[in-house]
Amino acid sequence: MSERLGLPSAVSIALGGMIGGGIFSVLGVVAKIAGARTWLAFVVAGVVALCAGYSYNRLNAVSGRTGGSVTFVQRYTNNTTVAGMVGWTLLFGYIGSMAMYAYAFGEYTVGVLNLRDVLGGAARPLVSALAVAFFVALNRMGARASGTTENVLVAAKMLVLLGFGALAALYGSSRGLLDYGFGGAVGIAPVVAAGVSFVAFQGWQLLFYDRGSIADPERTIPRAVYVAIPVAVLTYVLVGVTTTSLLTPAQIAQYGEVALAKAAEPVLGSLGYDVISVAAVVSTGSAINATLFSAAHFANGMTDEGVLPDRIADHADGDGVPQRTVLLLGIVTLGLTVYGTLDGITSLASVSFLVVFGAMSAIAFTERDADGVSPYPPLVGVLGAALLLPLLCYHLAAHEPKTFGFVVLSLAAVFVVELTYFERTRLARAAQRAEDRF
Template sequence: MSERLGLPSAVSIALGGMIGGGIFSVLGVVARIAGTRTWLAFVVAGVVALCAGYSYNRLNAVSDRTGASVTFVQRYTDNTTVAGMVGWTLLFGYVGSMAMYAYAFGEYTVGLLGLREVLGGLARPLVSALAVVGFVALNRMGARATGTAENVLVAAKMLVLVGFGVLAAVYGSANGLLDFGTAGAATVAPVVAAGVSFVAFQGWQLLFYDRESIADAETTIPRAVYVAIPTAVATYVLVGVTTTSLLTPAQIARYGEIALAKAAEPVLGSLGFTVIAVAAVVSTGSAINATLFSAAHFANGMTDEDVLPDRVASSDGDGVPQRTVLLLGIVTLGLTVYGTLDGITALASFAFLVVFGTMSAIAFSERDHDGVHPLPPAVGVVGAACLFPLLCYHLAAHEPETFGFVVLTLAALFVVELTYFERTRLARAAKRAEDRL
């Protein structure tokens, strides 16, 4: 880049990572759980994410080595195995996010073009698969949006979402439809839904992997994080309140992933559905592209930390890690074609809860530094520690098949991670056993 990115572009990158695909992908899933208290679920998840953002920022401020998750775990635990497992978990979270975006991309495209009548049940998986293949090919050519393009794209998405939210709020208020879920008994449903929605608050941490392209990174990145996360929360609250007010629980369950677009129909008719659906296709598509690019370079950086095999992450072809892009695309393709949206969303949320909770715990351990206030990291740790088991309970009680899918996938990931990082010790044990025989 001839010019480094300033604060507006940094905020756009962070917002693009969250709003770029999050609200279009998870709103229907969260609304089915929390109903008219969906807005509260986003607030809870946003607070935990903001505390994690504070932890990232303060660790960079007090450390003699700037970086992100893997760097800090390596530095503060002096344990390559733990650092590597955190890195792999985060990388898998990015894969889950891309699969979630591709799933939503497929649903909105199918709904927009009426492809289900032509292709039946194959329509959504086919479109999602083509999206992943297309963006893998685009990234292998080294394509990436410029700072200006990202600003324009995020501004357009925000305009559509906020515009819809305001119009829907006015319409709902005039017709006595707005419902904040304040009536009735308090339940844990919004907190459970917060765990499910947590993946919608990832993306801002990608700024820490782009430090070299950001002007005055030490000042710009913290400001961007503190602007982007509250802005995302406010947008999610506005859209969450209006969507759950304009649609009944039965309609939300019926429309599922495209509930947001369907909520625009009472306000703007078929034009409303079309505008939201087009915005969703563009947003989820750009989210796949941006996350794939950043995740590939994150994986490439993990090889420098010696926590990922060189055969997996390698830079070639004008600096683009093409082999990494291909491998990430293959795993994403498998998840989005064969997984359910609930399962994919839960997988990604689990991954980010673990990583963000770990970073908050590390920041809390450094609370003796003048630059680290203990309260935000403590809230981040407690929040992640509470959301994780609640999400497990919800899936086990209400979606056992999804829970089984999540448990088996995470267990397989853990075994692969442990086998790789303990390969030397395992080889020695096998050699000793062979010698005894």
């Protein structure tokens, strides 16, 4: 891009990564768990994410160097294996996020065009796969939204969501339908749902991989993070309250991924469903595009750090797009979105980000004696991740064993591949010794 992005564009990038895909992808999943307290789940997850954002910003400021998760772990632990495993976990989280966006893209597209009547059960996986293939091709051609385009897209998404939220709140209030879930004991359901929804708050981290295109990044990125996360939380709260108030729990379970669009029907009729669905298609599509671009550059950065095989990454072309990396990320994303379930993909991505963001908060907490670093936000980030992660795993094991098995097997496979790669020299020596003996 010829011009550096200012604060509005930086906020748009962060919001686009969160609002763009998060609310349309995870609302139905979260609402099935938390019900009328869905808004509380988003608040809890947002607070933990904001503390992680603070930790990233302060680690950059204290070190005097720019960096992200892999850089921080390498710098503060001096352990390449640990840094690499954190990086691989984060990269897998991005792949899960793109698969989640593609899943939602497929569901909304199929609903708007009534493709299920023509293609049956293959409609959603086919559309999701085509979406991933399209955005892989788009990125390989070097196409990316400009700062102005990103601002317009995010403004349009926010207008649709806030407009729906305001109209739905008025509609529900006039009929006494609004339910904030204040009655009865709170329980742990909102906290469990916060763990599931955590993937919806990861978009702000994309800013740390776009530093080269942002004007005065040392000042602009922290400000953008501190603006974007609270705005996302408030948006999620508004939409969460109205959706769970206008739909019954049975309807939320029935409609699942498209619950947000169905919630617009009582207010605006079929027009409301179509408007929300079109906004979801545009939003999830742009989220795939932006995340794929940034994740590819993140993967190339891992190669530079020596924690990713050279064969996976490659040198970017004239437009700054790593061709081979984009293709490989797209292939893995396509497989995950076609064969995975939305609950499984969402939980898998959330686990990845909880692990990484919790680790970054822990590193920031160790730097609490440095100038300008408060111990409280990193501590909240660590405790929040330490609470949400086991509760999420317990919920999946107890109530969604198939999803839990999918998450465990996926993470185990990634761990084995990571360990094999980073310990390849030691394993080769052990194999050689065993061969010499026999």
